[in-house]
Amino acid sequence: xxxxxxxxxxxxxxxxxxxxxxxxxxxxxxxxxxxxxxxxxxxxxxxxxxxxxxxxxxxxxxxxxxxxxxxxxxxxxxxxxxxxxxxxxxxxxxxxxxxxxxxxxxxxxxxxxxxxxxxxxxxxxxxxxxxxxxxxxxxxxxxxxxxxxxxxxxxxxxxxxxxxxxxxxxxxxxxxxxxxxxxxxxxxxxxxxxxxxxxxxxxxxxxxxxxxxxxxxxxxxxxxxxxxxxxxxxxxxxxxxxxxxxxxxxxxxxxxxx
Numbered sequence: 001x002x003x004x005x006x007x008x009x010x011x012x013x014x015x016x017x018x019x020x021x022x023x024x025x026x027x028x029x030x031x032x033x034x035x036x037x038x039x040x041x042x043x044x045x046x047x048x049x050x051x052x053x054x055x056x057x058x059x060x061x062x063x064x065x066x067x068x069x070x071x072x073x074x075x076x077x078x079x080x081x082x083x084x085x086x087x088x089x090x091x092x093x094x095x096x097x098x099x100x101x102x103x104x105x106x107x108x109x110x111x112x113x114x115x116x117x118x119x120x121x122x123x124x125x126x127x128x129x130x131x132x133x134x135x136x137x138x139x140x141x142x143x144x145x146x147x148x149x150x151x152x153x154x155x156x157x158x159x160x161x162x163x164x165x166x167x168x169x170x171x172x173x174x175x176x177x178x179x180x181x182x183x184x185x186x187x188x189x190x191x192x193x194x195x196x197x198x199x200x201x202x203x204x205x206x207x208x209x210x211x212x213x214x215x216x217x218x219x220x221x222x223x224x225x226x227x228x229x230x231x232x233x234x235x236x237x238x239x240x241x242x243x244x245x246x247x248x249x250x251x252x253x254x255x256x257x258x
Contacts, residue, residue, distance in 0.1 A: 014069075023054040023055055028056070042125065046099065076170050084111050096118050119188075121251065127196075189216055190252070
């Protein structure tokens with residue numbers, strides 16, 4: 001795969017892949033999850049489908065992820081959101097259909113709030129906004145003690161041999177970027193589609209309902225998949241994600257009724 005790099009606000013080079021489409025559909029931007037990268041099955045599949053439609057598509061790695069520069073343990077929600085905004089502001093032109101998986105859903109919500117004039121549609125895939133809030137309480141007593149002593153905790157990763165690293169900076173910064181615990185609603189009025197598995201062990205399926213209730217827009221669809229886990233990456237799940245993108249493309253290009 002041929003990819004490009006662009007410097008983020010800290011001067012770190014972010015790796016990204018950009019497919020220039022041939023239609024007037026909004027650019028589909030995929031934001032991956034915590035310690036995921038742009039080579040994941042959802043990112044690659046959505047690119048393949050975008051190419052079939054002639055829709056411009058971008059996937060990228062946050063700093064400290066995949067092919068991008070930086071250390072993963074130095075990252076925070078705010079920094080990774082800034083990375084995504086760098087891609088929106090400096091790589092993509094025109095409207096954006098932003099898709100966020102897991103933590104990427106949180107990043108995408110922050111981007112939609114920060115760039116309402118650019119974000120034309122939102123796809124949440126097991127979106128995990130505010131996941132750092134109760135993270136400490138989910139550690140075992142021994143893990144909590146270890147975290148307090150060294151300021152970080154390494155936790156086995158179900159998806160690779162490289163462990164998750166949770167830091168105090170991640171938790172503190174996450175608290176400053178919460179979107180659902182605020183009394184103020186999220187001013188997001190573009191079409192929204194939320195796909196959520198009901199067998200998700202990481203993100204309760206009710207989170208999708210909370211997101212819907214907390215945004216100002218009314219054009220929101222929640223699709224619950226009874227037997228899907230957190231990764232939403234089985235062949236039948238990927239087909240559902242593509243249908244969600246097609247629905248959002250149609251909603252974006254259909255003028256609202258007066």
